[in-house]
Amino acid sequence: MYPSLKRKVLIISPHFPPINAPDHQRVRMSLPYMEQFGWEAHVLTVQPDYVAGIEDSLLAKTIPDRIPVTYTKALPLQQTQRIGLGSLGIRSFPYLLKAGDRLLQQTKFDLIYFSTTVFITMALGTRWYRRFRIPYVLDFQDPWLSDYYKQTNTPPPGGRWKYGFSQLQAKLLEPRAMSKVSHVISVSPAYPKTLQQRYPHLLSEQFTVLPFGAPEPDFEQLPYLNIQQKIFNPHDGKRHWVYVGRGGNDMALALRTLFLGIQSERRHHPEKWQAVELHFVGTSYAPGNRAVKTVEPIAQELGVADLVREHVHRIPYFEALQVLVDSDAILMIGSDDPDYTASKLYPCILARKPVLAIFHQQSSVVNILQSCQAGKSVTFTSQNKPEDLLPKIVDQLNWLLSIPKGYKPETNWSAFQAYTAREMTKKQCSIFDNCLTNAKINKSL
Secondary structure (H helix, E strand, O other): OOOOOOEEEEEEOOOOOOEOOHHHHHHHHHOOOHHHHOEEEEEEEEOHHHOOOOEOHHHHOOOOOOOOEEEEOOOOHHHHHHHOOOOHHHHHHHHHHHHHHHHHHHOOOOEEEEEOOOHHHHHHHHHHHHHHOOOEEEEEOOOOOOOHHHHHOOOOOOOHHHHHHHHHHHHHHHHHHHHOOOEEEEOOOHHHHHHHHHOOOOOHHHEEEOOOOEOHHHHHHHHHHOOOOOOOOOOOOOEEEEEEOOOOHHHHHHHHHHHHHHHHHHHHOHHHHOOEEEEEEOOOOOOHHHOOOOOHHHHHHOOOHHHEEEEOOOOOHHHHHHHHHHOOEEEEEOOOOOOOOOOOHHHHHHOOOOEEEEEEOOOHHHHHHHHHOOOEEEEEOOOOOHHHHHHHHHHHHHHHHHOOOOOOOOOOHHHHHHHEHHHHHHHHHHHHHHHHHHHHHHHHO
């Protein structure tokens, strides 16, 4: 039984529907269930007009009407870009600070929860803790301070200057945000290890690995929305294999493995590939002309570009789900970063299509796919080259070619229940409860 007197949590999520952004997925999927587990949510976010991104009115309708949302302004992007500052975190920080101060003064909140990749906002947690004595939880969906691009000597997203500036912010602000944090949630088991080494004052029990919840309600609504995706014609008789998600240099190993396998098999059996098309959708976060293709150049290099269509720009959320549902197979392309965990895994499983994942062997994606019997995978290590994986990828490509159109995997839905949005929200709210219990104990000491 959960208490009838609900506790209040202030959720900081600068990206929020109708903006289509993956970093509000945790919040969006949790909001319908929080009251069941004794918590009332109030969201603090930024007005969509000040956020660079695709607006999706259908996405906004998935937020329950009973959830109060406070919107703040931000410095206009058009003005700050002139001096090289397009970061939403910098543009919105003073407005979120002021709005948060006002909300915390006017309403009794029991907890503050930061769930965002706009990391700079997490520094507000310490300020509000010291001013209002309210415990706060940080949800790391990606690393804030990271040496990945330095170690791998690969170009970071947005360029080295922009990335270097964001890492300087992280060096200054992450220690501040972690100094008084009550609990840290992470989608990857690697992040807690790194953070515990960096901040030895934090105990292991202050960290929880919690994947995103699976968006089952979105797939239940999808047939009634009459979405017409524009990426391909599902009735043209071809086999359409799709990947929906970002590209990048860190995915080059997985892509080269895939395309090398296709090149090898097509050389021996060209007739099998005449009706196959591969679609890579939403591979760049950059707007307009700044979006650069990262998939087609590798396909060109390996001689399979005639089969590959790269759509760099992101598409509305429900259209992306329809692309998955209309496909004949779903590809999941992983990073060479072993800490990378794809939040898009659950939509791929819920689309009920054959899934082929090419991922680092340490990624949680591999274990979840196997435990749910929802797809097949080719795994690699940081030392592997595409040639090393050729026999494995060829076997899986032949499997995809052999299955009939309309094939549905025999997914273990009982095992999948552990990853549903409701179950993940239950665990999330249990963390919130423990934070309040620990706060009371600390006060009494």
